[in-house]
Amino acid sequence: MIHKHANATDVANLAGVSRSAVSRTFTEGASVSPETRAKVMEAAEELGYRVNFLARSLIRQRSELVALVVSDMDHSFRAALVDLLSRKLVAKGFRPVLLPWSEGDEPRQLIDMMLQYNLSGAIVTSDTPPAEIAADAARHGVPLVLVNKASVDSRVAHVNQDADAAGHLAAMALFEAGCQNIVYAGQARPSFSIDSRRASFLMAVATLGMTHRSTVTGGAQNHAGGMRAAQAFLEQGIAADGVYCCNDFFALGFLDGLRGSGIRVPHDLAIVGCDDIVEASWPAYDLTSVRQDTDEIAEACMRALADRIADPHSIAPRILTESTLVRRGSTARKLLGG
Amino acid sequence: MIHKHANATDVANLAGVSRSAVSRTFTEGASVSPETRAKVMEAAEELGYRVNFLARSLIRQRSELVALVVSDMDHSFRAALVDLLSRKLVAKGFRPVLLPWSEGDEPRQLIDMMLQYNLSGAIVTSDTPPAEIAADAARHGVPLVLVNKASVDSRVAHVNQDADAAGHLAAMALFEAGCQNIVYAGQARPSFSIDSRRASFLMAVATLGMTHRSTVTGGAQNHAGGMRAAQAFLEQGIAADGVYCCNDFFALGFLDGLRGSGIRVPHDLAIVGCDDIVEASWPAYDLTSVRQDTDEIAEACMRALADRIADPHSIAPRILTESTLVRRGSTARKLLGG
DNA sequence: GGTGCCGATGCACACCTGTGCAAAGGGTTT
DNA sequence: AAACCCTTTGCACAGGTGTGCATCGGCACC
The missing domain is CATH 1.10.260.40 (lambda repressor-like DNA-binding domains)
Structure with missing residues (x-):
């Protein structure tokens, strides 16, 4: 019944x-x-x-719904972040609405949602920069938090990795491993978070007296891209003893791309990634990585969101999240006495 | 302004x-x-x-919101499934609300949501069986789709892997690799999808004339669990030439746990996993796996949901999804002439 | 006892839309 | 010309809640 x-x-x-x-x-x-x-x-x-929350939200002009815009969820860093964010949102009484984002999607969908559902806010962890979204969100007073994206509007909150520190840590890891000739490996397509890390990495390389030999690219910033980059690296016969990859997923692909080439990691070539995804710690890879603490990022998002909700018209906060170096086998050359 | x-x-x-x-x-x-x-x-x-969708949903007694209940999102099979489901839901005009589920969470939260937001439906991919949820959903006429879970109510739709076929494929892969003495490796805690696959696997093992030597367990059904299971396998000195792991994540851990032990895969020991997550294809593992097609599963969920929405009082469909065997290096013994 | 204050309560309006019903309008058939 | 049908339109009610405002009762204080 x-x-x-x-x-x-x-x-x-x-x-x-x-x-x-x-x-x-x-x-x-x-x-x-x-x-x-x-x-x-x-x-x-x-x-x-x-x-009935629909009726309540209707009259309060504000629902408990928060849009979670995310691309590349097949990347475990993203999946972990989404998991944490949704947990924390639910714990605070919000309801995360998952909006998968693909390259080239119309930003209209998110803007529609902001207005159709009286959203409490939106958290965007996508990589493609939806400039219109930021402007529209600000115009309609919808709290917006961008993660690892270029700043677009003073009324939009930002949670960004401290790219300078991250680049420096990566360079330092290679330096400590005794590297002199460095290769940067990443995707071809520009991306804010990746590009800023690259810039500060190269600066730190120079500061530490190492030489940036070359940059190799390999399509997308995933495992397949890393494998292709390794292939390019081998074909070009670049004389290098250290590689920094734009992220861990890519770095794992790079390591897989080296298999069977005779190049030994870390003895011949030290490798550093970024993010410290869970796979980096698996024995098959044992990858040194610049860790981005997903919990810290998610926590910062919650703080930024709360700030925006409390006072949508104040100047938006810009939170920098710290990175730490997780040393593993892929940079252990010195310890091996090499 | x-x-x-x-x-x-x-x-x-x-x-x-x-x-x-x-x-x-x-x-x-x-x-x-x-x-x-x-x-x-x-x-x-x-x-x-x-x-304004809040007002529309209020009067129509039905919102476009669909709850997506998911646990273990750090498992890449789950992440991929959630990604696909949310994409398909959005494409059909629904809005997926992500409800992360942890072992021991109160089912009350989902039931509350079903009523507070006039949900169009709910898709549950969690492993812990929320029996009360099914009953409540049926009682309130909220369309419910359960993925890989035991059937609890004739008014609730089910999308299940064809466990018999999957178990048979796994056994067949080991048989073709020339295995005779089989070990099953999995988690200790009972779980519907895992347990049913195990049962049909063991039956197929017997049918094909192989011997089930032993079962090793290792805590949770993730990478760490797999590593612990491999450790137990080594310590117990079990004489086996083939292992079937409850899922790929676990199998990768098992492979990592064997590293350094001197046991060569597949020469000494063939290994088969289940799910065919993306990491299984990576050269470091090259794992033979019983593939669950996430796209087929997601598509089946959409069909089941549409069915329930169209006619909530009919007998709910039970859709079986097919599995296929993806042969890779971890069972290539025969090809190597072993 | 009168006055002022404060917490609790009820009325009524507002939030924004979908839709049944009746009416209107125009075209076709007898 | 009348009768009929079909499409279109507007009215008014319903969906369920939050909250300002006025009222009321009780209590303290002078």
Whole structure:
């Protein structure tokens, strides 16, 4: 048998109070006497009453929904971040709406959603820069948090990896491993987070007295791209003893691309990645990596979102997240006495 | 400047028609003359009008929101499935609300959501069986689709891997590799999808004349669990030439756990996993696997959901998804002339 | 006892849309 | 010309809730 879902009016009738009393019972900070609240709660329990959030959101002009815009979810760094973000959002009473993003998608979809659902906010971890989205969000007063993206609007919050520190850590790892001739491996297509890490890495390489020999690219920033980059590296016969890859996924592909070539890691070639995804720690790879703490990033997103919701018109925060170096076998040359 | 979001009434005034005409213009299958529709569209464009889905959902008693309940999103099979599901849902006009699920979470959260947001439906890919959820969903007429879970209610749709076929394929892969003495490796905690695959695998092992030597376990069904299982396998000195792992993530850990032990894969020991996650194809592992086609699963979920929405009171469909064997190096013993 | 204050309560409006119903209008058939 | 049908349109109600405002009752204080 299908129960018709109970109304606030139904509860009010059963409890012998006005509907306002019911509403106030379920509204934080409203003024209700303990006795009325008790009566209401009892009646609500009996009827299985639940506040209708659609109606609540309609009148409050704000829903508990938060858009989670994400591309490349098959990348485990992204998957881990989405997992953490959705957990933290739910813990705070929000509802994350997952909006998968593909290269070349119309930004209209997100803008539509912001208005159609009175979103509480949106968190964007996609790599393609949706400039219009930022402007529209700001114009309509929808809190927006961008992760690892170039800053586009002073009313939009940003959570970015400290690219300078990250690039420096990567260079330092290769330096400590005794490297002199460095190769940077990454994708061809420009991307804000990747490009800024690359710039600061190259600067640190120079500062530490190492030489940037060459840059190899390999299509997308994933495993296949890394394999292709390794192939290019081998074919060009570049004389290098250290490689920094744009991210871990790519670095794992690079390592796989070297298999069977006779080049030994780390003895002949030290390798460093970025992100510290879980696969980097697996024995088959044992990859040294510049760790991005997904928990810290997610936490920063929550802070930024709360800030925007509390005061949407103030200047938006820009939070820098720290990176740490996780030393593993792929840069252990010195320890091996090489 | 913050635009007050335009009303249907605003659009009606600007277009010189009634509000009903505006509503009908944006309602599929409603009766509006082409001229009125044109006038309305023009006015809507000018005001940047968008239908408020909260109000629409409120009156239609049904929102476009679909709950996506998922645990272990750090498992790349799950991440890939969630990615596909959310893409397909969005393509059909739904909005996936991500509800991360942890072992031991209260099912109340999902039930609340079903009623508070007038969900169009829910897709559950979590492993822990929320029996109450199924009953409540059926009682309130909310379409529910369970993926790889035991059947709990005839009004709930199921999308399950054909476990018999999958178990048979795994056994066949080991048989073709020339194996005789088989070990099953998996987690200790019971799980419907894993357990049913195990049962049919063991039956096929017997049918093909091979011997099930032993079962080793290793905590959770992830990489760490696989490594621990390999350790146990080595310590117990089990005489086996073939291993079937409960899933790929676990199998990769098992392979990593064997490194340095002197056991060569596939020469001394053939290994088969299940799921065919992307990492299985990486050269470092080159794992033979029983493939679960995530696209087929996601497509089946969409069909099941559509079926439930169209006719919530009919008997729910049970869709079996096919598995295929992806042969790779970890069972290539015969080809090597071993 | 009168006055002022404060918390609790109910009324009524607002949030924004979909749709049944009746009416209107135009075209076709008898 | 009347009768009929079909498409289009507007009115008004429904969906379920939050909250400002006025009212009311009780309590403290002078």
